[in-house]
Amino acid sequence: MVGGPYYNVLLGRRDGRVSKASTIPGSLPKATSPIPQIIDIFKARGFTVQEMVALSGAHTIGFSHCKEFGPQIYNYSKSSSYDTQYNPRFAQGLQKACSGYDKNPTLSVFNDIMTPNKFDNSYFQNLPKGLGILKSDHGLYNDWRTRPFVEAYAADEKKFFNDFARAMEKLSNYKVVTGNQGEIRHKCDAIN
Numbered sequence: 293m294v295g296g297p298y299y300n301v302l303l304g305r306r307d308g309r310v311s312k313a314s315t316i317p318g319s320l321p322k323a324t325s326p327i328p329q330i331i332d333i334f335k336a337r338g339f340t341v342q343e344m345v346a347l348s349g350a351h352t353i354g355f356s357h358c359k360e361f362g363p364q365i366y367n368y369s370k371s372s373s374y375d376t377q378y379n380p381r382f383a384q385g386l387q388k389a390c391s392g393y394d395k396n397p398t399l400s401v402f403n404d405i406m407t408p409n410k411f412d413n414s415y416f417q418n419l420p421k422g423l424g425i426l427k428s429d430h431g432l433y434n435d436w437r438t439r440p441f442v443e444a445y446a447a448d449e450k451k452f453f454n455d456f457a458r459a460m461e462k463l464s465n466y467k468v469v470t471g472n473q474g475e476i477r478h479k480c481d482a483i484n
Contacts, residue, residue, distance in 0.1 A: 296411030
């Protein structure tokens with residue numbers, strides 16, 4: 293629907309019977325997580341740096357709530373109101389778009405300002421220009437381990453699509469629940 297790559301999605305997977313927010317910290321990266329920590333989270337689950345960067349390309353669609361990056365665009369330091377990793381005009385635009393986010397937690401902006409409703413490699417092209425939204429986005433371009441993949445995907449959409457599809461298939465097979473450990477739900481958002 294949004295122009296991304298095709299990849300196989302296996303059917304008949306079982307879902308767990310328990311879902312607790314308290315089990316999430318340390319299992320998923322936060323928007324403010326430093327790249328070494330994100331790499332470690334993925335590595336602990338058998339993913340390479342390249343696969344982590346490819347999966348981060350999902351930020352080419354969707355949006356982020358201003359509360360996830362507000363501290364980077366308001367009163368950042370004594371010398372700058374915003375994190376200087378942002379393009380200055382972009383930072384000012386984010387400040388306007390997110391004005392009052394502390395009172396309205398639903399305020400959000402598109403992750404990819406160039407082509408927000410199209411799955412493409414524009415997200416990676418934005419990062420060297422300071423047009424990433426999240427601290428983790430900036431980190432992808434600034435870390436020596438991830439930058440080569442950002443640059444490769446920015447230059448070659450087909451490579452990004454191929455690597456993203458393979459990484460998504462691998463992710464879909466991570467910790468598959470089998471037998472009586474889970475259930476095939478009748479309704480996706482509720483335990484049977």
